[in-house]
Amino acid sequence: MSHTIKAILFDKDGTLLDFDATWAKPQEQAARWAADGNAALSEVLLRAGGMDPATRKTAAGSLFAAGNAEEIAKAFIATGSAKDEQSLTTKLDEIFADGMKNAVVLAGLSAAVARLGGAGYRLGVASSDSEASIRVFLKHARLNSCMRFVAGYDSGYGPKPEPGMVHAFADALRLPMSSIAMVGDNTHDLEMARAAGAGLAIGVLSGTGTRDDLTPLADVILDSVADLPGYLSRT
Numbered sequence: 001m002s003h004t005i006k007a008i009l010f011d012k013d014g015t016l017l018d019f020d021a022t023w024a025k026p027q028e029q030a031a032r033w034a035a036d037g038n039a040a041l042s043e044v045l046l047r048a049g050g051m052d053p054a055t056r057k058t059a060a061g062s063l064f065a066a067g068n069a070e071e072i073a074k075a076f077i078a079t080g081s082a083k084d085e086q087s088l089t090t091k092l093d094e095i096f097a098d099g100m101k102n103a104v105v106l107a108g109l110s111a112a113v114a115r116l117g118g119a120g121y122r123l124g125v126a127s128s129d130s131e132a133s134i135r136v137f138l139k140h141a142r143l144n145s146c147m148r149f150v151a152g153y154d155s156g157y158g159p160k161p162e163p164g165m166v167h168a169f170a171d172a173l174r175l176p177m178s179s180i181a182m183v184g185d186n187t188h189d190l191e192m193a194r195a196a197g198a199g200l201a202i203g204v205l206s207g208t209g210t211r212d213d214l215t216p217l218a219d220v221i222l223d224s225v226a227d228l229p230g231y232l233s234r235t
Contacts, residue, residue: 101136
Protein backbone atom coordinates (compact mmCIF):
# COMPACT_ATOMS: atom_id res chain seq x y z
CA MET A 1 0.00 0.00 0.00
CA SER A 2 1.24 3.48 -0.88
CA HIS A 3 2.56 5.26 2.22
CA THR A 4 0.72 8.47 1.37
CA ILE A 5 -2.41 7.46 -0.57
CA LYS A 6 -5.09 5.87 1.61
CA ALA A 7 -8.23 6.22 -0.52
CA ILE A 8 -9.08 6.23 -4.22
CA LEU A 9 -11.99 8.05 -5.87
CA PHE A 10 -12.91 6.76 -9.31
CA ASP A 11 -14.75 8.37 -12.16
CA LYS A 12 -17.26 5.91 -13.66
CA ASP A 13 -17.67 6.33 -17.42
CA GLY A 14 -14.54 5.43 -19.35
CA THR A 15 -12.78 4.56 -16.10
CA LEU A 16 -14.81 1.66 -14.76
CA LEU A 17 -16.81 0.90 -17.90
CA ASP A 18 -16.26 0.90 -21.66
CA PHE A 19 -17.66 4.28 -22.67
CA ASP A 20 -18.67 3.85 -26.31
CA ALA A 21 -19.83 0.24 -25.91
CA THR A 22 -22.03 1.27 -22.99
CA TRP A 23 -23.22 4.74 -23.90
CA ALA A 24 -23.93 4.74 -27.65
CA LYS A 25 -27.42 3.25 -27.28
CA PRO A 26 -28.58 5.38 -24.29
CA GLN A 27 -27.32 8.54 -26.00
CA GLU A 28 -29.24 7.64 -29.15
CA GLN A 29 -32.37 6.95 -27.10
CA ALA A 30 -31.98 10.27 -25.30
CA ALA A 31 -31.60 12.24 -28.52
CA ARG A 32 -34.53 10.44 -30.13
CA TRP A 33 -36.82 11.21 -27.17
CA ALA A 34 -35.70 14.83 -27.03
CA ALA A 35 -36.37 15.13 -30.77
CA ASP A 36 -39.85 13.56 -30.51
CA GLY A 37 -38.72 10.90 -32.95
CA ASN A 38 -37.53 13.35 -35.62
CA ALA A 39 -34.54 11.52 -37.12
CA ALA A 40 -32.88 14.63 -38.56
CA LEU A 41 -33.15 16.56 -35.30
CA SER A 42 -32.00 13.52 -33.36
CA GLU A 43 -28.73 13.52 -35.31
CA VAL A 44 -28.30 17.24 -34.65
CA LEU A 45 -28.79 16.64 -30.93
CA LEU A 46 -26.33 13.75 -30.91
CA ARG A 47 -23.69 15.98 -32.47
CA ALA A 48 -24.47 18.72 -29.94
CA GLY A 49 -23.81 16.20 -27.19
CA GLY A 50 -20.54 15.13 -28.78
CA MET A 51 -21.43 11.85 -30.48
CA ASP A 52 -20.83 11.13 -34.15
CA PRO A 53 -24.03 9.42 -35.40
CA ALA A 54 -22.09 7.52 -38.06
CA THR A 55 -19.24 6.11 -35.96
CA ARG A 56 -21.17 6.13 -32.66
CA LYS A 57 -18.04 7.50 -31.00
CA THR A 58 -18.13 10.25 -28.39
CA ALA A 59 -15.59 13.07 -28.32
CA ALA A 60 -13.42 13.70 -25.28
CA GLY A 61 -14.52 16.66 -23.19
CA SER A 62 -17.95 16.76 -24.84
CA LEU A 63 -21.22 17.02 -22.93
CA PHE A 64 -21.87 13.30 -23.29
CA ALA A 65 -18.35 12.48 -22.13
CA ALA A 66 -18.08 14.89 -19.23
CA GLY A 67 -21.38 16.70 -18.69
CA ASN A 68 -24.44 15.86 -16.62
CA ALA A 69 -28.11 15.42 -17.52
CA GLU A 70 -28.98 19.03 -16.68
CA GLU A 71 -26.23 20.36 -18.94
CA ILE A 72 -27.16 17.96 -21.74
CA ALA A 73 -30.84 18.92 -21.47
CA LYS A 74 -29.99 22.62 -21.76
CA ALA A 75 -27.84 21.94 -24.83
CA PHE A 76 -30.57 19.84 -26.46
CA ILE A 77 -33.13 22.61 -25.93
CA ALA A 78 -30.74 25.25 -27.25
CA THR A 79 -30.19 23.07 -30.33
CA GLY A 80 -33.86 22.56 -31.13
CA SER A 81 -35.60 20.20 -28.70
CA ALA A 82 -39.10 21.38 -27.81
CA LYS A 83 -39.05 19.66 -24.41
CA ASP A 84 -39.00 21.66 -21.19
CA GLU A 85 -35.80 21.48 -19.20
CA GLN A 86 -37.15 19.72 -16.11
CA SER A 87 -38.98 16.93 -17.92
CA LEU A 88 -36.05 16.43 -20.28
CA THR A 89 -33.53 16.24 -17.44
CA THR A 90 -35.71 13.73 -15.61
CA LYS A 91 -36.11 11.59 -18.72
CA LEU A 92 -32.38 11.69 -19.47
CA ASP A 93 -31.61 10.50 -15.95
CA GLU A 94 -34.09 7.63 -16.43
CA ILE A 95 -32.62 6.60 -19.79
CA PHE A 96 -29.06 6.82 -18.52
CA ALA A 97 -29.78 4.79 -15.36
CA ASP A 98 -31.54 2.12 -17.41
CA GLY A 99 -28.50 1.94 -19.68
CA MET A 100 -26.31 1.02 -16.71
CA LYS A 101 -28.10 -2.33 -16.49
CA ASN A 102 -26.24 -3.33 -19.66
CA ALA A 103 -22.96 -1.50 -19.02
CA VAL A 104 -19.82 -3.10 -20.42
CA VAL A 105 -17.42 -3.40 -17.50
CA LEU A 106 -13.78 -2.81 -18.41
CA ALA A 107 -11.50 -5.84 -18.48
CA GLY A 108 -9.63 -6.45 -15.26
CA LEU A 109 -11.79 -4.11 -13.17
CA SER A 110 -13.09 -6.64 -10.64
CA ALA A 111 -9.63 -8.06 -10.01
CA ALA A 112 -8.13 -4.58 -9.64
CA VAL A 113 -10.80 -3.47 -7.18
CA ALA A 114 -10.32 -6.66 -5.18
CA ARG A 115 -6.55 -6.10 -5.03
CA LEU A 116 -6.94 -2.48 -3.99
CA GLY A 117 -9.45 -3.35 -1.29
CA GLY A 118 -7.25 -6.17 -0.09
CA ALA A 119 -4.32 -3.76 0.16
CA GLY A 120 -6.33 -1.54 2.48
CA TYR A 121 -7.37 1.26 0.14
CA ARG A 122 -10.80 2.77 0.71
CA LEU A 123 -12.69 3.28 -2.52
CA GLY A 124 -15.42 5.52 -3.91
CA VAL A 125 -17.04 6.72 -7.14
CA ALA A 126 -17.68 10.29 -8.31
CA SER A 127 -19.48 10.73 -11.63
CA SER A 128 -21.30 13.33 -13.69
CA ASP A 129 -24.06 10.75 -13.95
CA SER A 130 -26.83 10.68 -11.32
CA GLU A 131 -26.24 8.96 -8.00
CA ALA A 132 -29.04 6.50 -8.79
CA SER A 133 -27.39 5.61 -12.10
CA ILE A 134 -24.04 5.01 -10.40
CA ARG A 135 -25.68 2.65 -7.94
CA VAL A 136 -27.37 0.72 -10.78
CA PHE A 137 -23.96 0.30 -12.40
CA LEU A 138 -22.25 -0.81 -9.19
CA LYS A 139 -24.93 -3.43 -8.62
CA HIS A 140 -24.61 -4.61 -12.24
CA ALA A 141 -20.82 -4.81 -11.92
CA ARG A 142 -21.06 -6.45 -8.47
CA LEU A 143 -19.01 -3.66 -6.94
CA ASN A 144 -21.60 -2.07 -4.66
CA SER A 145 -20.09 -3.60 -1.52
CA CYS A 146 -16.62 -2.33 -2.46
CA MET A 147 -17.40 1.38 -2.67
CA ARG A 148 -17.66 3.35 0.57
CA PHE A 149 -18.73 6.57 -1.13
CA VAL A 150 -20.91 7.40 -4.13
CA ALA A 151 -21.44 10.89 -5.55
CA GLY A 152 -23.35 11.94 -8.64
CA TYR A 153 -24.02 15.37 -10.08
CA ASP A 154 -27.24 15.45 -8.04
CA SER A 155 -25.78 14.36 -4.68
CA GLY A 156 -25.37 17.91 -3.42
CA TYR A 157 -21.60 18.31 -3.69
CA GLY A 158 -21.58 20.32 -6.92
CA PRO A 159 -20.70 19.21 -10.46
CA LYS A 160 -17.32 18.40 -11.94
CA PRO A 161 -14.83 20.03 -12.24
CA GLU A 162 -15.70 21.74 -8.95
CA PRO A 163 -13.89 20.15 -5.97
CA GLY A 164 -16.94 19.28 -3.87
CA MET A 165 -17.12 15.55 -4.62
CA VAL A 166 -13.48 15.00 -3.69
CA HIS A 167 -13.80 17.07 -0.52
CA ALA A 168 -16.92 15.12 0.47
CA PHE A 169 -15.09 11.82 -0.09
CA ALA A 170 -12.21 12.90 2.14
CA ASP A 171 -14.61 14.22 4.78
CA ALA A 172 -16.65 11.00 4.77
CA LEU A 173 -13.50 8.98 5.42
CA ARG A 174 -11.95 11.57 7.74
CA LEU A 175 -8.80 11.69 5.68
CA PRO A 176 -6.60 14.61 4.59
CA MET A 177 -6.70 15.62 0.93
CA SER A 178 -3.07 14.58 0.54
CA SER A 179 -4.11 10.95 1.05
CA ILE A 180 -6.73 10.97 -1.74
CA ALA A 181 -6.11 9.78 -5.31
CA MET A 182 -8.55 10.70 -8.08
CA VAL A 183 -8.70 8.45 -11.15
CA GLY A 184 -10.42 9.46 -14.39
CA ASP A 185 -10.36 9.46 -18.18
CA ASN A 186 -11.38 13.07 -18.79
CA THR A 187 -9.92 16.48 -18.05
CA HIS A 188 -12.91 17.29 -15.80
CA ASP A 189 -11.84 14.50 -13.46
CA LEU A 190 -8.28 15.72 -13.16
CA GLU A 191 -9.30 19.38 -12.96
CA MET A 192 -11.53 18.38 -10.05
CA ALA A 193 -8.61 16.60 -8.40
CA ARG A 194 -6.38 19.65 -8.79
CA ALA A 195 -9.07 22.04 -7.54
CA ALA A 196 -9.60 19.88 -4.47
CA GLY A 197 -5.91 19.53 -3.69
CA ALA A 198 -5.93 15.75 -4.02
CA GLY A 199 -2.67 13.98 -3.32
CA LEU A 200 -2.60 12.22 -6.68
CA ALA A 201 -4.33 12.84 -10.03
CA ILE A 202 -4.29 9.70 -12.19
CA GLY A 203 -5.37 9.70 -15.82
CA VAL A 204 -6.46 6.53 -17.60
CA LEU A 205 -6.59 5.94 -21.35
CA SER A 206 -9.54 3.53 -21.22
CA GLY A 207 -12.13 6.22 -22.00
CA THR A 208 -12.56 9.22 -24.28
CA GLY A 209 -9.59 11.27 -23.09
CA THR A 210 -6.26 11.08 -24.90
CA ARG A 211 -2.74 11.22 -23.53
CA ASP A 212 -2.39 14.75 -24.91
CA ASP A 213 -5.61 15.77 -23.14
CA LEU A 214 -4.59 14.35 -19.78
CA THR A 215 -0.84 14.95 -19.59
CA PRO A 216 -1.00 18.61 -18.47
CA LEU A 217 -3.18 17.68 -15.49
CA ALA A 218 -2.09 14.17 -14.47
CA ASP A 219 0.64 13.06 -12.09
CA VAL A 220 0.67 9.75 -13.93
CA ILE A 221 -1.19 8.20 -16.88
CA LEU A 222 -2.08 4.51 -16.96
CA ASP A 223 -3.68 2.43 -19.68
CA SER A 224 -6.55 1.46 -17.38
CA VAL A 225 -7.58 0.86 -13.79
CA ALA A 226 -6.25 -2.69 -14.20
CA ASP A 227 -2.76 -1.17 -13.96
CA LEU A 228 -3.50 0.79 -10.78
CA PRO A 229 -2.70 -1.84 -8.11
CA GLY A 230 0.70 -2.48 -9.64
CA TYR A 231 1.47 1.23 -9.90
CA LEU A 232 0.51 1.96 -6.30
CA SER A 233 2.48 -1.02 -5.02
CA ARG A 234 5.61 0.52 -6.52
CA THR A 235 5.14 4.02 -5.06
